[in-house]
Amino acid sequence: MQYHEIMKKEVRVFAPASVGNAIVGFDILGLALTKPGDEIVARRSDVPGLRIVSITGDEGKLPYEAEKNTAGFAALSLLRHLGQPDWGIELEIHKRMPFGSGLGSSAASAVGGAYAVNLLLGSPLSKKELLPFAMHGEQLASGGFHADNVAPSLLGGIILICSNQNLDVHSLPVPDELFAAVVYPEVEVLTKTARSILSPNISLRQHIEQSGFLGGFVTALFRSDYELMARSLRDVIIEPQRAQLIPNFHQVQSAALSAGALGCSISGAGPSMIALCRGEAVAQAAGQAMQAVFSETGIRNELFISAVNPHGAIEL
Numbered sequence: 001m002q003y004h005e006i007m008k009k010e011v012r013v014f015a016p017a018s019v020g021n022a023i024v025g026f027d028i029l030g031l032a033l034t035k036p037g038d039e040i041v042a043r044r045s046d047v048p049g050l051r052i053v054s055i056t057g058d059e060g061k062l063p064y065e066a067e068k069n070t071a072g073f074a075a076l077s078l079l080r081h082l083g084q085p086d087w088g089i090e091l092e093i094h095k096r097m098p099f100g101s102g103l104g105s106s107a108a109s110a111v112g113g114a115y116a117v118n119l120l121l122g123s124p125l126s127k128k129e130l131l132p133f134a135m136h137g138e139q140l141a142s143g144g145f146h147a148d149n150v151a152p153s154l155l156g157g158i159i160l161i162c163s164n165q166n167l168d169v170h171s172l173p174v175p176d177e178l179f180a181a182v183v184y185p186e187v188e189v190l191t192k193t194a195r196s197i198l199s200p201n202i203s204l205r206q207h208i209e210q211s212g213f214l215g216g217f218v219t220a221l222f223r224s225d226y227e228l229m230a231r232s233l234r235d236v237i238i239e240p241q242r243a244q245l246i247p248n249f250h251q252v253q254s255a256a257l258s259a260g261a262l263g264c265s266i267s268g269a270g271p272s273m274i275a276l277c278r279g280e281a282v283a284q285a286a287g288q289a290m291q292a293v294f295s296e297t298g299i300r301n302e303l304f305i306s307a308v309n310p311h312g313a314i315e316l
Contacts (some may be wrong), residue, residue: 010043011119012316015112016309017097018104019180020148020268022158023276024210024217026238030104030148031158032309033180036097038105039316040071040112042120045088050076050117057095069093070106071113074137078114081133082124089117098302100191101184102268104149110137111153115313127155127312131167142191149268156312158221174308175224181256181275181287182267186300189245194269197245202237210237226262226278233263233276246271248293255289264290280305 016037022029045051052064052072066072071093079085091113097105114133118125134150151159151169162168216232219225243249246266252273256264260282261275273290277283287303294301 007044007122008120010041011116012039012041013112013116013119013313014039014316015108015115015153015313016156017108017304018149018152019182019274020102020104020146021235021238021266022148022217023233023235023263023265023274024213025148025160026235027146027148027164028161029158029214030152030161031180032152032156032312033103033182033304033306034309035304035306036103037153038071038096038108038112039094040109040116041092041094042075042113042116043090044120045090047088048086050079050087050089050091052093053090054092055095056093058093058099061099062093062095066091068140069109069113070137070141071109072137073113073140074110074134075113075117077136078117078125078130078133082121084121087121089120091116098184098186100188100271102189102266102270102272103182103184104153104268106141107134107138107149107153110134110140111150111313113137115154119315128169130154131169135167144195152309152312154312156310158308160218172218172221173224174310175221175226177226177278178308179277179280179283180304180306180308181261181277181283181290182272182304182306183252183287183290183294184272184302184304185246185294186302187247187271189269189271191269194242194245198238198241206237210235229276230262233265235265239265242266242270246273247299248297249273252290252293255293256286259286259289261286280307
């Protein structure tokens, strides 16, 4: 393919934040938010090779070397696959979300890098075909190969990952009134720490109970059955092990449930917490109740109210 004949001069894309695990499906469920997210600009350049020329919103934390940057590495992986590793392309990365928040920050950048360069080249690959390249970029930051953030950020909606190894991913139906309230408390929870404390073994009873909750949640999505969803949004395996990492976890969870949330738990590896709710008004009330608990103990925090984003990455 002669990419120079169809290549655009410049594109700007938005890649949204995401919630890994979606409370009941550790490493196999994820959902996309409408906000926050990252913006990536890709443009043609007469200088050979992929270069990152600008990064904003990162407080100087991100590398400009493409091989060491999640957006850059995802884009490079795509270019190599397409046989265009030396094509002249400049990237701008605009971080619009907090680092280490449990909202898939590195995944959003990786998705944005791959999606922007694909658009610049005239979209030779479909969105779903971009998944492995975005995964390679996100893996650079997380060290793991789990699609529960990358897949929803790229594709939108609620995603079930039947196999991370084979990237066998499927979109689930999203009820019209489903909203998320996500509160990011400004405390540090490293993903490596959050994974290191997890036991490699679970009991048969835990497996059966959690499998029932996962099946109930998926069934509730297909039926728009909010009562079943409320009974199913529970985590008896990961949450009890990670709750200790988030100050006032149980008080925050109780506040959200008392305000009408269907379920509340950790977003990804944390420290953000998510409450899934029926309706925007309930999500707002639950979010404010969660914020109040953190604020009462002097923990600065930020609230995001979001419907489930059906689009994932988009061109702006």
